[in-house]
Amino acid sequence: MNLVGQRIGQYEIVARFGEGGMATVYRARQAKVGREVAIKVMLPSLAHRDVFAQRFEREAQLIAKLSHPHIVKLFDYGTLRGFHLRLLDPSFDPRTDLYYFVMELMLGGSLAERMRKARLSLAEIRAVLQQIAPALDYAHQQGIVHRDLKPGNVLFDAHQNAFLTDFGIAKLLEDGEDKNALTQEGTTLGTPSYMSPELWQGINIGAWTDLYALGVMLFEMLSGKLPFVANTPYRVMYMHMNDQPPALQKYDPALPESLNAVIQRAMAKAPEDRFPSAVALVEAFEEALRAVPSQVSIPAVQESPLAAAPKASPNTTTLTRRPWLLIGLIMVVALSAIVIAVMLSGRS
Structure with missing residues (x-):
């Protein structure tokens, strides 16, 4: 229709x-x-x-x-x-x-659409997290768990601001426990690639369930890949419940290793081992970026990255220094000649 x-x-x-x-x-x-x-x-x-x-x-x-x-x-x-x-x-x-x-x-499309077009820069990832994380924490403070947090449920307005949407399977924290995620009306309550171990089991669902999904999203934004991929939802379920997410460097060696610890904690199997809030996850993400040695270049973190000046080769450096060396020698010779001339004139 x-x-x-x-x-x-x-x-x-x-x-x-x-x-x-x-x-x-x-x-x-x-x-x-x-x-x-x-x-x-x-x-x-x-x-x-x-x-x-x-x-x-x-x-x-x-x-x-x-x-x-x-x-x-x-x-x-x-x-x-x-x-x-x-x-x-x-x-x-x-x-x-x-x-x-x-x-x-919302006229700016979804985060999923953006990720399909191109990898996000670290600056873009940070901007999305800084807007979505407080919104997610706010929903949790109101007693609401989203339960289907994923890139497709993050929308952008015409000014490129990010918004949470689609609370179709959200859960009020005061509600009773759900049945197994795969048995309600023959549907899955959630999207398999982003579902936490407890959401698969339908027990102990809380704010930490969304924080796990946010960790999966962060992994996907950073690497361009999902942490767990399989041919069937049941295999994906097994991986979420038993396997550790791979190191980000498997997909992009240029990513700082300090980010792996953030992903590992965000996607911890036990809810109590995860971050206490979405904002805490974002703070850890930013701290991991700050911990990168200064000689490692991460231009995407800058809001307005500037083109780096080309490095001079060793030969170029040597050539640029030689004229100054020649001038110095000429000055020494000239001063010596003046001193000798003065001494001779004094004797005469």
Whole structure:
């Protein structure tokens, strides 16, 4: 079903923006205030399944609780009635409603898209972390665990600021424990490549679960690769639960070895061995960069890196010094001649 050209309440659907596992995202215009927004509409194929309808509504409720400069804002939430949708698509079940919510429009794409295009510089990585980490800690302070933190859920606005989004499977800390991640409605609660050991098991899920995913993201941003890759989700699960992430230098020998300790702690198997907060992880990342000897050049850390001056070769250095040596010898000879002349004139 394509809603482009249709009107949802006071919102005029302008274009189809993208589609995920649960919803289609449209670009729309709120005519009364002249504001462009994003509208997330549940996929019709999921609308008849209560678990997805509840999850969609829950996401809207969770986002409404959050107010942070780097979390995508929720403006509105509503329901598209089935009998109205039937007018657009005769095959649509009139007894089925679709949920939607209206959010801030992000025009800068996702972190995942950027990473597919090119490796990020250390300066770009630092900028993303400095914005996302406080937002993640804020959500945790509100009692919310994201549970699906990954590059695809970090969006950029037109000014290249980073924002957290997609709290579709977020968990309130006061909720009871979940079942195993692979057994709820036949779906995986999370994205296998970023899931912590406890998230795979569905036990002891907390803020530390997101910090593990942030560690995986940092590894991927630094190396351009995921730490654990396999042919099946079960093999990926085994690796997350048992294997240590490889050294970053396996993928980029130029990366400082001091960063390995940051990754190892961020992705520790035991939650208590990880960083206490996302900001603490970022501070450790920056400290690891500062620990690099000054003779090791990491130009990407600089906000506005300047081109390094070309080094002079040994031969060039020798040649540039020789004229000064010749001038010095001439001056010594000249002074000696003057002294001798004065002495001779005195004797005469």
